[in-house]
Amino acid sequence: MTNAVSESVGTKKTSISSNSAIQPQQDIILKSLKGQETKAKLLTLSTTEVVVQTNTFVKLPVGEQCEIRLGSEHQFYYGFIQTIETNEMGSLVTLQRVASSNLSKPFEDKRQNSRWVCDTQFYPTAHCRSPFSLQEKICFRAFNISKNGFKLITSLRNQRLQASMQLELSLSFPTIGEMTVESEVVYAHSQVIDGKEQWVVGIHFLETSKELQKMIAQYLVQFCPETTLKALKKEELKPHSLTEAVQFTRVSSESEYQEVLKLRLDSYKTANKVTHDDFDKMTSPFDRWENIIIAKHQGRIISSCLLVFPQQEELLELEADMGRRLDSFIKDRTQACELTRLCTHKEFRGSDLLMGILCEAAFAMIEENRGWIYIGTEEKLVALYEQLGFRKTGIEYSLERYKGINHFCMSGSVRETVLKGQHVKPQYWPFIWKPVADYLSRVKPENLSRSEKWHLKLHNLLLPATKQIKAFFS
Numbered sequence: 001m002t003n004a005v006s007e008s009v010g011t012k013k014t015s016i017s018s019n020s021a022i023q024p025q026q027d028i029i030l031k032s033l034k035g036q037e038t039k040a041k042l043l044t045l046s047t048t049e050v051v052v053q054t055n056t057f058v059k060l061p062v063g064e065q066c067e068i069r070l071g072s073e074h075q076f077y078y079g080f081i082q083t084i085e086t087n088e089m090g091s092l093v094t095l096q097r098v099a100s101s102n103l104s105k106p107f108e109d110k111r112q113n114s115r116w117v118c119d120t121q122f123y124p125t126a127h128c129r130s131p132f133s134l135q136e137k138i139c140f141r142a143f144n145i146s147k148n149g150f151k152l153i154t155s156l157r158n159q160r161l162q163a164s165m166q167l168e169l170s171l172s173f174p175t176i177g178e179m180t181v182e183s184e185v186v187y188a189h190s191q192v193i194d195g196k197e198q199w200v201v202g203i204h205f206l207e208t209s210k211e212l213q214k215m216i217a218q219y220l221v222q223f224c225p226e227t228t229l230k231a232l233k234k235e236e237l238k239p240h241s242l243t244e245a246v247q248f249t250r251v252s253s254e255s256e257y258q259e260v261l262k263l264r265l266d267s268y269k270t271a272n273k274v275t276h277d278d279f280d281k282m283t284s285p286f287d288r289w290e291n292i293i294i295a296k297h298q299g300r301i302i303s304s305c306l307l308v309f310p311q312q313e314e315l316l317e318l319e320a321d322m323g324r325r326l327d328s329f330i331k332d333r334t335q336a337c338e339l340t341r342l343c344t345h346k347e348f349r350g351s352d353l354l355m356g357i358l359c360e361a362a363f364a365m366i367e368e369n370r371g372w373i374y375i376g377t378e379e380k381l382v383a384l385y386e387q388l389g390f391r392k393t394g395i396e397y398s399l400e401r402y403k404g405i406n407h408f409c410m411s412g413s414v415r416e417t418v419l420k421g422q423h424v425k426p427q428y429w430p431f432i433w434k435p436v437a438d439y440l441s442r443v444k445p446e447n448l449s450r451s452e453k454w455h456l457k458l459h460n461l462l463l464p465a466t467k468q469i470k471a472f473f474s
Contacts, residue, residue, distance in 0.1 A: 025041050025042070025043075026041070026042045026070060027039065027040075027041065027042075027070075028040050028041070028042045028052060028068055028069060028070055029068075029069040030052055030054065030058075030066055030067075030068060030093065031066060031067040031068075031069065032060055032064055032065070032066055033064060033065045033066070036060070038054050038056060038058060039054065039055060039056075040052040040053055040054040040055070040090075040093070041053045041054075042068070042070075043092075045077065045097075046097070047097065048096065048097055048163075049079075049094065049095070049096065049097055050068055050077055050079050050094075050095040050097050051092065051093070051094050051095075052068065052092075052093050052095075053087075053089060053090065053091075053092055053093075054089075054090040054091045054092075054093060055089060055090045056090050056091070057086060057090055057091055058084055058090070058091040058093055060081055060084070060093075061081070061192065062081050062082065062083070062084070062189075062190055063080055063081060063189040063190040063191040063192070063200070064080065064081045065078070065079075065080055065189075066078070066079055066080070066081060066095060068095070077097060078097070078098055079095030079096050079097045079098055080095060080096050080098065080187065080189035081093060081094070081095055081189075082094045082095060082096050082189070096162075096163070096187070096188070096189060098163060098186065098187045114146060114231065114234075114235055115144045115145065115146045115151075116144060116145055116146070116220050116224045116226070116227060117143070117144050117224070118141075118142045118143060118144060118145055118223070118224070119223040119224060122174045122175075122223045123141050123142050123143075123174075124141070124142040124145065124150070124171060124172060124173050124174070124219060125139070125140065125141050125142070125171075125172045126139075126140040126141075126142065126150070126152060126169045126170060126171050126172070127139045127140065127169070127170050128167045128168055128169050128170065129168070130158075131160075131161075131165060131167070132160055138154060138158050138161070139154065140152035140153060140154045140169075140201065141153050141154075143193070143200070145216060145219070145220070146235075147208070147213055147216060147235050147236070147237055148204060148205055148208065149183070149186070149202065149203050149204040149205055150171075150202075150203050151200065151201075151202050152200070152201045152202075152203060153193060153198050153199070153200055153201075154198065154199050154201060155198065155199060156190065156197060156198060156199050157199075158199050158201075159188075159190070159199055161185055161188050161199065161201055162185065162188050163185050163186055163187055163188060164184065164185065165184070165185045166182065166183070166184050166185075166206070167182075167183050167184075167185065167203065168180060168181075168182055168183075169181055169182075169183050169203065171212075171215075173215050173216075173218070173219045174219070174223070175222070176215050176218050176219055176222070177215055179209075179211065179212050179215060181205050181206075181207065181208075181212060182205070182206040182207055183203040183204060183205050183206055184203065184204050184206055185201055185202070185203055186202045186203065186204050187200075187201075187202040188200065188201045188202070213236075213237055213238075214237075214238065214239065214240050216237060217232050217237035217238055217239040217240075218239040218240045218241070218244070218245075220232060220237070220239070221239045221242060221245045221297075222239075222244065222245040225298040225299075228347035228348060229242060229347060229348045229349070229350065229351055230346070230347040230348070230349075231347075233350070239351075241351075241352055242297075242348065242351035242352055242353050242356075243295075243351075243352050243353060243355065243356035243359075245297060246295040246296060246297045246302065246303075246353070246356065247295070247296045247297075248293060248294070248295055248296075248356065248357075248360045249293075249294060249296065250289065250290050250291070250292060250293060250294065251289040251290075251292040251294055252289065256289075256294065256301065257287075257289060257292070258279070259300075259301045260292060260294060260301060260304045261279045261280075261282045261283060262279060263301055263302075263303075263304055263343055263345060264282040264304070264341060264343050265277070265278075265279055265281075265282050266345070266346065267343035267344060267345065267346065268282070268343065268402065270346045272403075273402040273403060273405060274401070274402065274403070275403075281401070284306060284317060284340070284341055285320070286306060286308045286317050286320075286340075287306060291306060291307045291308070291309065292304060292305070292306050292307075292341075293305050293306075293307065293357060293360050293361060293364070295353060295356060295357060297348070300345075301345075302344065302345040302347075302348045302353070303342075303343065303344040303345065303348065303353050303354075303356075303357055304341070304342070304343055304357075305339055305340070305341060305342040305343075305357050305361060306339075306340050306341040307337055307338070307339060307361060307364060307365070308337065308338040308340060309337055309368055309370065310333045310334075310336060310338075311333065311334065312332075312333050312334055313333075314333065316330075316336065316338040316374060317338055317340045317341075318338060318340065318374065318376040318397070318407075318409060321376070321397060321399055322395075322397045326393075326395065326409075329393055329395075329411070330372075330374075334370075335369075335370055335371040335372055336370060336371075336372050336373075336374060337361075337365045337368065337370040337372070337373050337374070337414075338373070338374045338375070339358075339361050339373060339374070339375050340375070340376065342354075342357065352431075355431070355432045358388070358432070359432070359433070359435055359436050361373070362414060362418045362433065362436050363436050363439065363440075365414050366414060366415075366418075366436070366440065366447065370414065371413060371414055371415060372411055372412070372413060372414065373390075373411065373412050373414055374393075374409065374410070374411050375390065375409075375410050375411075376397070376399075376407040376408065376409055376410075377407060377408055377410060378405060378406070378407060378408075379406065379408060382408055382410070385410055386410075387424070387425045387428055388412075388417075388424060388428065388432060388433075389412050389416075389417030389418075389421075389422065389423040389424040389433075390410040390411065390412040390417070390423075391410060391411060391412065391423065392408055392409075392410055393408075393409045393410060393411055395408070395409040396408055396409070397409070415449075415452070417433065418433045418436050418437070419433075419436070419437050419440075419448065419449075419452040419455070419456075420451065420452060420455050421433065421455060421459075429459070430459055434456070434459060437452065437455075437456045438456070441453065441456055
């Protein structure tokens with residue numbers, strides 16, 4: 001059994017465990033999150049509470065996070081202010097003690113995982129059965145989020161929620177899904193948020209599944225402006241789809257066109273294709289705003305490509321690069337389209353964004369009644385495009401503007417590849433080209449032939465099993 005040393009100080013008693021080297025009335029420094037330091041005496045130190053007496057009047061808000069540093073010792077304790085009482089000696093401050101790993105915001109950057117502030121319009125919500133009532137539920141909204149937990153906000157009437165309590169939370173992510181997860185409260189305190197005092201609860205997931213982490217990653221990439229794919233990868237978070245988090249459109253202003261040129265330059269420099277810093281050198285004589293597809297994430301262009309629709313006597317860009325016409329391959333130029341100047345921001349590579357761009361390009365070609373697509377690509381990407389249904393033409397050429405890197409000309413039939421899945425790996429078509437066929441069947445069913453409609457129906461029947469197979473292997 002632990003004995004305690006007690007002594008009266010005003011109306012408050014001190015209590016320090018006798019098996020500790022810490023002595024009652026020991027000098028300490030109370031430091032707020034904003035760096036304000038106050039000298040004080042330590043009165044009470046327990047596993048749940050810290051009480052200190054300052055010799056000045058403390059003007060900190062209830063709920064403020066503080067660090068308690070023993071004067072001459074290299075020992076630190078942490079807590080949130082619960083009450084401040086003014087007396088003749090200064091202020092009597094009571095803090096709810098928490099472990100350093102459970103701080104809502106560390107004094108130094110000691111976090112093991114990054115945290116993101118939730119979107120104020122589209123925030124995750126949660127609810128659980130009240131630990132204090134038979135039928136009552138407690139509702140929360142998320143304030144910030146990490147891969148291992150949430151900072152949740154709830155009503156002040158739920159102040160009985162305290163550290164170490166375990167809750168079975170039902171989480172809901174807007175437009176994404178719901179999941180139930182076991183969690184533990186690591187801190188709880190009041191805080192003024194949006195001009196209103198509320199009860200803030202930090203929770204840590206006791207178990208995390210791949211599905212939960214995918215939901216978190218998908219929410220972050222869709223709704224948190226500062227999120228990049230690179231930042232998520234650093235936290236070992238992988239969203240289900242980046243394409244669902246972006247808006248595909250066409251260039252409509254000079255400022256957007258300049259942003260595309262900058263993206264091209266940055267992308268090609270990252271790929272070691274160019275070394276200069278001249279935006280003007282990234283223009284193409286084939287650039288037409290209405291033919292430049294862009295993908296916008298939170299208002300920023302992160303991917304782009306140029307479509308070239310030649311008339312009967314006009315060239316493709318790759319022909320202009322080679323200095324010769326490919327009439328033996330391109331019989332009817334009014335049926336041809338070239339996809340070129342494809343680039344993606346370095347922070348968003350390694351996702352399904354390329355597939356999204358290709359889908360948008362395919363749909364544009366179908367609307368323009370173009371039957372054949374041509375691309376020029378480096379050798380390292382040939383295998384990928386072959387899996388998507390493209391075939392080598394046997395034509396190779398080098399591009400002087402890209403350090404003389406060798407390129408391969410590839411082609412694909414829009415209807416056979418996109419709508420019928422010919423030459424495409426069977427497991428790829430449902431997740432890459434099928435969205436184009438689905439969209440056409442809804443808005444322009446007359447554009448689909450009978451065989452194309454049957455192909456789509458067959459895949460709709462097989463899709464649940466295909467998804468299960470994909471999930472198993474991923």
